[in-house]
Amino acid sequence: MKVTIPENYQPTLDVRHTQEAIKYIRDTFQREFGKEMNLSRVSAPLFVTKASGLNDNLNGIERPVSFDAQDLPGEKLEVVQSLAKWKRWALQKYHFEPGEGLYTNMNAIRRDELLDNLHSMYVDQWDWEKVINKEDRNIPMLESTVRTIFKVIKHMEHEVWYKYPEAVCHLADDVSFITAQELEDLYPDLSPKERENKIVKDKKCVFIIGIGSPLKRSGKPHDGRAPDYDDWSLNGDLLFYLPSLDQALEISSMGIRVDEESLVKQCKAAHCEGRLQLPYHQAILHHAVPYTIGGGIGQSRLCMLLLNKAHIGEVQASIWPDQMVSQCQEHNIHLL
DSSP: OOOOOOTTOOOSSOHHHHHHHHHHHHHHHHHHHHHHHTEEEOOOOSEEEGGGTOSOOTTTTOOOOEEOOTTSTTOOEEEOSOOHHHHHHHHHHTTOOTTOEEEEEEEEEOTTOOOSSSOOSEEEEEEEEEEOOGGGOSHHHHHHHHHHHHHHHHHHHHHHHHHOTTTOOOOOSSOEEEEHHHHHHHSTTSOHHHHHHHHHHHHSEEEEEOOSSBOTTTSSBSSOOOTTSEEEEEEEEEEEEETTTTEEEEEEEEEEEOOHHHHHHHHHHTTOGGGGGSHHHHHHHTTOSOOEEEEEEEHHHHHHHHTTOSOGGGSSOOOOOHHHHHHHHHTTOOOO
């Protein structure tokens, strides 16, 4: 547990008006995002079977919340950690065509999350996925999609300003792109998080390309990424500068998904070839699901950014250690 207390922090909205602003941001963003990206809203599961291979194992060390069910003897059910794999399967099931996609409200429990100003055990995000053609699996497609997402978020700054001018956080006018390797070369003596803070303080909004593959200098990836959904050469993280904490805030993790070749290559690199026998992975290998691009956009984090909040608990109801709650109360950080 770690909490950062900004000096002389004074929230501009009280708890009740913050709740109103949260609803306004969420309602407005998903409507505009779906329209701009040509996405249809669908319902999604809260849990899946372990045997399906549909759950996201994130960095490979997080333990999913699991349980059994009376009428499903022998099945182990897991609360989703994200819907990265389920969405691609759903696009096939619902017969989406190239250029069309879906989004859903995803709620997850991440029991091993280290709690701080930006991280909660409760995760809420807009999970989205779109069908693309194989020839669209390239960096220009990735960057074009990132620019569209940035455009919608930037539009939300203006929407919030109209209703809450005293609270809105003013964002960058454009998004900059840099690869994880270029970032390591630029700041070789800094840790990955320190590099993120350094570049985002300068550029205000950055998309870091290439998350998952080992970097040349350190031999370690910029950040962990499961080997069986994003193509590590065609993915990235979208970061904004958050003034209240004077640091980078990741709003979205996204990417072009693995094809049959990159799936095998990355599973071998991660020493988890056994997954290739699971139903989801077999569907990719046998071309039974479409090529896609997709990601997640943090709902609470977007609210936190647009309202310049200092703790994610100010914009979502979760569970926090008593010591953190007390520290926050003493410094005008009102956790929901």
